Every structure is written in structure tokens, then in C-alpha cells.
Amino acid sequence: MVLEKKSSARVEADSRRRVLDEATRQRRLSRQLEALEKDNFQDDPLSSLPPPGPTARLPTFSETEEPEKKKRKTRGDHFKQRFRKNFTTLLEEENLSDRAEPNYLSAEALPSSLPPRLFCCVCGFPSHYTCTTCGGRYCSSKCLLTHRETRCLKWTL
Amino acid sequence: MATLVLDNGAYSAKIGFSQEKVRVIPNCQFRSKTSRLKTFTANQLDEIKDPSGLFYILPFQKGYLVNWDVQRKVWDHLFGKEMFKVDFTDTSVIITEPYFNFSSIQESMNEILFEEYQFQSVLRTNAGSLSAHHFFSSRPSELCCLLVDGGFSFTHIIPYCRSKKMKEGIRRVNVGGKLLTNHLKEIISYRQLHVMDETHVINQVKEDVCYVSQQFFKDMEISQMKGEENTVVRDYVLPDFSSIKKGFCKPREEMVFSGKYKTGEQILRLANERFAVPEMLFHPSDIGIQEMGIPEAIVHSIQSLPEEMHAHFFQNIVLTGGNILFPGFRERLEAELRALAPAHLPVSVLLPDNPICYPWEGGKLLADSPDYEEIVVTREDFEENGHFICEEKFDI
Numbered sequence: 349m350v351l352e353k354k355s356s357a358r359v360e361a362d363s364r365r366r367v368l369d370e371a372t373r374q375r376r377l378s379r380q381l382e383a384l385e386k387d388n389f390q391d392d393p394l395s396s397l398p399p400p401g402p403t404a405r406l407p408t409f410s411e412t413e414e415p416e417k418k419k420r421k422t423r424g425d426h427f428k429q430r431f432r433k434n435f436t437t438l439l440e441e442e443n444l445s446d447r448a449e450p451n452y453l454s455a456e457a458l459p460s461s462l463p464p465r466l467f468c469c470v471c472g473f474p475s476h477y478t479c480t481t482c483g484g485r486y487c488s489s490k491c492l493l494t495h496r497e498t499r500c501l502k503w504t505l
Numbered sequence: 506m507a508t509l510v511l512d513n514g515a516y517s518a519k520i521g522f523s524q525e526k527v528r529v530i531p532n533c534q535f536r537s538k539t540s541r542l543k544t545f546t547a548n549q550l551d552e553i554k555d556p557s558g559l560f561y562i563l564p565f566q567k568g569y570l571v572n573w574d575v576q577r578k579v580w581d582h583l584f585g586k587e588m589f590k591v592d593f594t595d596t597s598v599i600i601t602e603p604y605f606n607f608s609s610i611q612e613s614m615n616e617i618l619f620e621e622y623q624f625q626s627v628l629r630t631n632a633g634s635l636s637a638h639h640f641f642s643s644r645p646s647e648l649c650c651l652l653v654d655g656g657f658s659f660t661h662i663i664p665y666c667r668s669k670k671m672k673e674g675i676r677r678v679n680v681g682g683k684l685l686t687n688h689l690k691e692i693i694s695y696r697q698l699h700v701m702d703e704t705h706v707i708n709q710v711k712e713d714v715c716y717v718s719q720q721f722f723k724d725m726e727i728s729q730m731k732g733e734e735n736t737v738v739r740d741y742v743l744p745d746f747s748s749i750k751k752g753f754c755k756p757r758e759e760m761v762f763s764g765k766y767k768t769g770e771q772i773l774r775l776a777n778e779r780f781a782v783p784e785m786l787f788h789p790s791d792i793g794i795q796e797m798g799i800p801e802a803i804v805h806s807i808q809s810l811p812e813e814m815h816a817h818f819f820q821n822i823v824l825t826g827g828n829i830l831f832p833g834f835r836e837r838l839e840a841e842l843r844a845l846a847p848a849h850l851p852v853s854v855l856l857p858d859n860p861i862c863y864p865w866e867g868g869k870l871l872a873d874s875p876d877y878e879e880i881v882v883t884r885e886d887f888e889e890n891g892h893f894i895c896e897e898k899f900d901i
């Protein structure tokens with residue numbers, strides 16, 4: 349209830365703030381979800397070595413192959429190209445969207461029919477309020493403050 | 506001739522000869538801060554004394570094999586003299602691939618297994634098909650089973666009617682162990698300590714302290730309480746890799762509820778994180794993934810199949826993979842399915858003794874079955890007929 353009383357003052361303050369549009373909010377969400385797919389957040393220790401001296405040589409990518417056991421030459425070399433494609437390219441090449449039989453795309457679970465559950469983006473407890481600027485959720489004025497000071501508009505987009 | 510069974514997961518390879526025991530080995534390479542120039546492969550992870558800031562090089566992306574250089578390094582190591590000493594020309598291999606594996610990846614598999622390694626014969630299949638074989642071998646009177654395969658990259662629901670995979674009923678929920686660990690890392694880093702570079706450590710935290718809640722909103726309330734009343738909260742002592750080699754939970758009686766610990770250890774305090782993280786499996790929309798959770802997707806899968814089979818599926822739901830190992834997972838799934846399924850149908854969710862190796866054990870049984878020779882493709886076959894013969898025989 350206290351929060352409600354203060355709300356007129358808050359609305360005024362909010363109107364001076366930048367408000368993120370729907371498209372930006374969506375972009376922010378997909379960026380967050382992409383981050384959850386990352387293998388690492390830090391740099392590769394190999395590439396973050398201090399700059400080598402004039403005589404030091406870092407092994408380059410191809411040199412990490414061990415030279416002593418020479419691989420049997422096979423068709424392998426012809427289709428090397430195929431071994432260099434990432435997930436997105438491979439998926440596109442499958443041309444699945446116009447396939448009738450069950451496939452990778454059709455197997456994805458549909459959106460849930462249950463109502464969404466909302467949690468405070470600061471502390472993770474159930475939340476009742478939405479940040480008017482970015483659409484993020486919060487549970488208390490304490491968490492709103494933290495949210496504004498940390499992520500609200502500060503997350504680079 | 507020996508048969509090597511390899512359930513080639515995006516996180517771990519479950520591997521062993523069919524006459525021997527299975528081993529679970531990381532299916533990736535690593536680099537560490539302490540020996541930057543060296544790349545460690547698979548179980549060489551054990552040689553890294555200080556795995557803080559461990560850097561992962563993974564062969565899979567979103568569950569599909571894309572980084573062949575890395576995969577071949579791992580396989581060279583596994584098949585080689587340090588580990589399984591495979592005599593390729595006298596060995597048959599059973600190897601798993603993800604459901605709906607892309608055709609170009611399937612072709613690469615054929616070429617690498619037959620032409621590079623020169624296996625005598627090959628059976629390419631899904632982990633689910635091996636699990637189904639395992640299930641029907643131990644329960645010959647059952648007609649159908651519905652597998653839940655919860656791995657690193659995603660969770661699949663795969664219905665089988667005897668050995669037939671019912672493709673139209675397969676469902677994928679894009680929540681796997683990788684997402685859970687990354688999410689846990691993210692919230693810990695925001696709330697208390699920067700651990701974004703500590704995938705290895707936080708993955709262990711996840712496996713040690715997370716659980717599936719049976720009463721989600723009640724646990725939310727409990728985990729918000731102060732002091733002793735908060736029966737959810739745990740203090741996790743992080744490893745420093747010198748005196749503390751492995752992280753662990755402080756025993757309840759040693760917990761300090763207010764104020765600091767006198768000991769110098771680095772502590773993570775985990776409350777709602779413990780159950781909110783695995784909750785993604787039940788409600789992916791909690792973090793904005795617009796997909797059904799596992800219980801809903803199971804019901805949706807069963808409903809897409811012939812009605813006379815429904816009762817059989819609801820009664821034989823089998824959990825496999827590492828990501829369903831959270832305490833409480835089976836009970837919660839069964840309770841939710843009970844509520845969603847038609848009231849007159851019994852619901853039963855089975856948790857095998859070793860869900861991670863359940864497919865591998867199925868492969869072992871298959872390798873020793875009398876008609877094994879008929880379901881493989883030999884190198885001769887492949888040399889004569891190429892990819893075509895593999896497409897004919899393998900059901901990926």
C-alpha cells in the first residue's frame with residue numbers, strides 16, 4: 349500500500365526517464381537467453397598470454413595438430429568445408445521449414461498454456477511490480493533501487 | 506570381434522566395450538590458467554590441479570556435433586593406447602547421435618567412422634533407442650514406454666512402441682544442464698560473487714545443492730525467512746584447490762545465520778537459487794523461454810499418439826540422463842502428471858539406478874543380442890553402397 353501512495357511522485361519521475369520500447373525489451377531478452385548458451389565467459393587462456401618476446405613463437409591453430417602421427421589421407425580433405433560450419437548454418441541448410449515429416453523444428457515444445465509466473469529480477473522472489481522503464485520485475489522498493497542502480501538502463505543493448 | 510558402445514553426449518561420453526564396464530568421461534577439451542599452452546583432452550582434466558577459471562572447448566553446439574577437430578581429438582584419445590586401445594578392423598561400434606541429427610552431420614559420421622577410423626561395422630542410433638532396448642529387455646511384457654532424456658543441451662521426450670520410435674511424438678524442451686549452470690552462475694554473480702568464469706566450480710555447486718521443490722511457492726516463503734526458520738538456506742564452501750579440493754555444504758549445526766564466519770573460507774549463501782534453478786525444467790517461461798515445461802510437453806506428446814496407447818505411455822515414463830538427477834525430480838514430475846493426465850489412467854514415473862548410463866547399458870545388451878549382426882552396417886557395405894545403406898538401416 350505504501351508503494352501505491354508514492355506512485356504519483358514515481359510516475360512523474362518516470363516520465364523523465366527513457367522508456368525502452370517493446371522491440372528493445374525483446375532484444376534484451378534474446379541476448380540474455382543467448383548468453384545462457386555460451387561455453388565460456390572469459391577469454392581463452394591461450395590467447396590471453398602476455399605478448400611474446402621477439403623470439404618466442406606461439407603455436408598457431410594448425411600447429412596444435414600433433415605432427416608425429418600423420419593421419420591416413422582420406423576423402424576427409426575434400427569435405428573439410430563441411431567440418432567448419434556452425435549450428436545455424438547447418439540448420440539453415442537442412443531446409444526444414446517446408447518439410448512435412450517430424451523434424452528438429454517441429455519437435456520444439458510449444459508455448460505453455462499456463463499463466464506466466466513473475467519473479468523479482470534482483471532477488472528472485474515472486475514479484476508484483478513492473479519497472480516502467482524496462483519492463484523488468486521487482487518485489488520491493490529496495491529491489492527497485494538496486495535494479496535502477498545496476499541493470500535497468502545500464503545493460504548495454 | 507569386440508563391440509565398443511559409445512553414448513556420445515555433448516557433456517560426457519559414456520564408453521566401454523560391451524563385455525566390460527562403462528566409463529563416464531568428459532567429451533571436450535580444456536585449457537587452464539596455470540598451464541596455458543597445454544590443451545587437456547577428456548579425462549586429462551584430472552591432471553589439472555587448479556581448475557579455477559577452467560576454459561572449455563566443446564565439440565557440440567546446441568546439442569549437435571559441429572566442432573569436429575575437437576571431437577576427433579577426444580575420440581583419438583578415447584580409442585587410443587592411453588584408454589581403450591581399439592583394434593578398429595576387429596571392432597564394431599555402437600554410437601549415439603541426437604534426435605533428428607542433421608543429414609550433413611550424419612554423413613560426416615559415416616565417413617569418419619568408416620574411412621578415418623576404419624571400424625569393421627557401425628550401428629548409429631539415438632540414446633533413447635538404446636534406453637528403450639534396455640527397458641523392454643527388463644520388462645518384456647510392456648508394449649510402450651516414454652523416455653525423458655535430460656542431458657546437457659536440452660531435454661527430449663521420446664515415445665517408443667516396442668523398438669519403434671514414434672517420431673511424431675518427440676518433443677524437445679530447450680532446457681538442459683548447460684543452461685541451468687549458466688543461469689546459476691548468472692544469478693550468483695549478480696547477487697553475491699562474480700563467478701562468471703567458474704563454470705566448472707558452479708556446475709558442481711548446482712549438482713551439490715540444487716533440488717526440485719515439491720511445493721514451489723511454499724519453499725519461496727521458507728527461503729525468505731530469517732535465521733533458523735529458513736530450512737532451505739545453505740552455505741556452500743567454495744574450493745580453493747589447495748586446502749579445500751572440493752566444495753561442500755556447511756553442516757547445518759555449523760551454520761552462522763547472522764554475522765560472518767571466523768574461518769577464512771569463501772562462502773556462497775544459497776536460498777531460493779537451490780530450487781528456482783531446476784524449476785526451469787518445469788517452467789521454462791520463468792526465464793523467458795516460451796516453451797512448455799516437461800510435464801506439459803509429456804502430455805502433449807502422448808496426446809499426439811494413438812489413443813489406445815495412452816495408458817501404456819502414462820504408466821511407463823522412464824527418466825534418463827544426468828539432468829534429471831536433482832533430488833525430488835521424479836516425485837514432482839509424477840505429481841504434476843497425475844494432475845494433468847486423464848483421471849482414469851494410472852501414472853508412473855520410473856527412475857533407474859543409473860540414469861546417466863541407462864542408454865549405455867541398453868547398448869551393451871543390444872551388442873550381445875543374437876540379431877546384432879543384422880542391424881549394423883559393415884565397412885564393406887559402406888564401401889559398396891555409401892551413405893544410402895546407412896540411411897536405410899539407421900533410424901536417427
Ligand SMILES: Nc1ncnc2c1ncn2[C@@H]1O[C@H](COP(=O)(O)OP(=O)(O)OP(=O)(O)O)[C@@H](O)[C@H]1O
Pocket residue numbers: 513514515516517518568655656657658659681682683708711712713825826827828829830831861
Ligand atoms: N547429480 C546431478 N544433479 C544434477 N545435475 C547433474 C548431476 N549429475 C550430472 N548432472 C548434469 O547432467 C548433465 C549431463 O548429463 P548427460 O551426461 O546425460 O548429458 P549428455 O548425454 O552428455 O548430453 P546430451 O544428451 O545433451 O548430448 C550436465 O549438465 C551435468 O551437470
Ligand SMILES: [Mg+2]
Pocket residue numbers: 513514515632656657826
Ligand atoms: Mg545424452
Ligand SMILES: [Zn+2]
Pocket residue numbers: 468469470471472473486487488491
Ligand atoms: Zn526483490
Ligand SMILES: [Zn+2]
Pocket residue numbers: 479480481482483484495496499500501
Ligand atoms: Zn528497469
